[in-house]
Amino acid sequence: MSTTQLPIPEFFQRDRVPEIWRVPYQERAEQAEKWAEKHGLTPAAGDPKKIGLLLIDVQNTFCNPDFELFVAGQSGTGAIEDNQRLCEFIYRNLALITDIISTLDTHTAMQIFHPYFWINEAGEHPTPSATTISFEDVEKGKWKVNPAVAYSISNGDYDKLQKHAFHYTRQLSFNSKLPLTIWPYHGMLGGIGHALVPAVEEACFFHNIARQSQTVYDPKGSHPLTENYSALSPEVTTDETGKTIAEKNHKLIERLLNYDTIIIAGQAKSHCVAWTVEDLLSEIINRDPKLAQKVYLLDDCTSPVVVPDVVDYSEPAENAFKRFADAGMHRVKSTDDLATWPEISL
Secondary structure: OOOOOOOOOOOHHHHOOOOOOOOHHHHHHHHHHHHHHHHHOOOOOHOOOOEEEEEEEEEEHHHHHOOOOOOOOOOOOOOHHHHHHHHHHHHOOOOOOOOEEEEOOOOOOOOOOOOOHHOOOOOOOOOOOEEOHHHHHHOOOOOOOOOHHHHHHHOOOOHHHHHHHHHHHHHHHOOOOOOOOEEOOOOOOOOOEEEEEEHHHHHHHHHHHHHOOOOOOEEOOOOOOOOOOOOOOOOOOOOOOOOOOOOOOHHHHHHHHHHOOEEEEEOOOOOHHHOOOOOOOHHHHOOHHHHHHEEEEEHHOOOOOOEOOOOOOOOHHHHHHHHHHHHHOOOOOOOOOOOOOOOOOO
């Protein structure tokens, strides 16, 4: 069945995508209602085929060159270009996208992957982005938990935190996960970096009103004692006693798998996107491998972490996406008409 893509609203400006600005909500709401009437858009609740668009961490902290963890990709402007295409994809396909779900990397200063959590013998904090902490590092005392965080994190019980440091790094090694990486302070709750890129937020808001479908915001990564690359599961789920400290995001997993079609975009392709899709694929394999065929990865709306002369995750990201495709998921472009995507029925 062929579909007619909608035009891009005149207010959208591609060159403003990397900028920080306030969305004029009331004006956009009025325009969205008129847009829906003009183009005959019906409420999303009546969609015969439910299409969910999952946006992973499309936040200023990852998508703005002036912020902490800008995802430059191979081009050097990766996240900017991704979001330009993503906004246009949302506007063109307003009539087909049932719901938009946006995850939000959500952090505070005293978390296990931030510099302040750790100190060495000299009382120095690890250098962000250039430091990984292994179980051997903790065992040998190269890095230990900063006693100053105990008041806020464990009611003053420093020994418990140090035991968790041993347990946590050991678990990462035992489960063949990446060693603990110390990241710059990023995605800070209450800060501008935590917010969605304004142009993307505007597109989500416009869809919200035009299709009468509330945008879903799903925070992740707020627990101080575990990383949470994936939107669906933390890296480590228990403390040193076996007590659960964090769980899978069962609500989001079920929501995604209930859609007829799941579309995924966001940042970064090599990290939070890849981890999320990996966890989703594991859930699918456990239930019915054929469900992978309803997952579509927007290949041109996500970029890998690339820091020239330091690190380039392009190859691991590509290998992960090849593995997802081999499992039955589809790699597609945002510029293609949804009706032409393989195995989609609209």
